[in-house]
Amino acid sequence: MSESALQILVVEDDITLAQSLVQGLREASFEVALANDGESASRRMQQETFDLVILDLMLPGKSGEELLEEWNSRYNVPVIVLTARTELSDRLRCFELGAVDYLPKPFWMEELLVRVRARLHLQEEKPSRLIEWSGVTVNLDARQVNRNDEALVLTRSEFNVLAYLLEREGRAVSRSQIAEHALTVGESRSPRTVDGYIARLRTKLGDTAGACLETVWGIGYRFNTDQNSDAS
DSSP: OOGGGOEEEEEOSOHHHHHHHHHHHHHTTOEEEEESSHHHHHHHHHHSOOSEEEEOSSOSSSOHHHHHHHHHTTOOOOEEEEESOOOHHHHHHHHHTTOSEEEESSOOHHHHHHHHHHHTTOOOOOOOOEEEETTEEEETTTTEEEETTEEOOOOHHHHHHHHHHHTTTTOOEEHHHHHHHHSOTTSOOSHHHHHHHHHHHHHHHOHHHHTTEEEETTTEEEEOOOTTOOOO
C-alpha cells in the first residue's frame, strides 16, 4: 500500500505543533486528519477509519490515557504516543493500554516519520544503483548486467568482481583485495584466478566496455571510464 493511501489521525491540542505535524506528515505523502481535544478525537475514531494515530497525553476533555483505554478495546489501530511526559511510569502505563510506541517531546520530525513507517511496515523506496558506460548497464542491487539492452549471464563470482571494481571507480585495487572481498568461499584466491575473471569479464562486456577494466601494473586493476588514461 502506498503512503498516499494511508490515513493518520493526529491528536494534539497545541495548535502550532499540530499544524507542524500535519504539514510534515502530508509532505511525506500521508493523508492526515487532526483533532485538538479528546472528545473530538473519540468522535473521529467512531466515524472514520485510520491506519495509525499520533496521540498527545495531556488533552482537554478526555485524556490520552482515557482514549488509549477506549480504543484498545474497540479498534485495531496502532497508536504512537507523542508527549512531553517522560517518566518511566507514564511509558509503561501507555504500553499497558495498547500504545505501540512512545516518543517524548521535543522530537525530530525525521525520527517520527521513521517510527510511523516502521509501525505501518513501510519501507522508503531507494533508487537502484545503476552504473552505465559504453552500452553496458549494471544494476548493482538487482545483480543484473545488460549490454546493448541484452542481458549478460555472469557467474556469481564474475558479478562480484565486476561490482567490486565498479563501486571503486577510478581507484586501483590489488588482486588480493579483489580475491578477499569478491570471490566465494572455497575458491582459489591466487592472482591467476583473479586474472582469469577479469579476462572473462572483458570478453563478455565487449572490447570498448571491457577496456575500462584496466590493468594497473604492479598493483592490480581499476574501473576507469576516462579514455584519456595512460594505464593499459
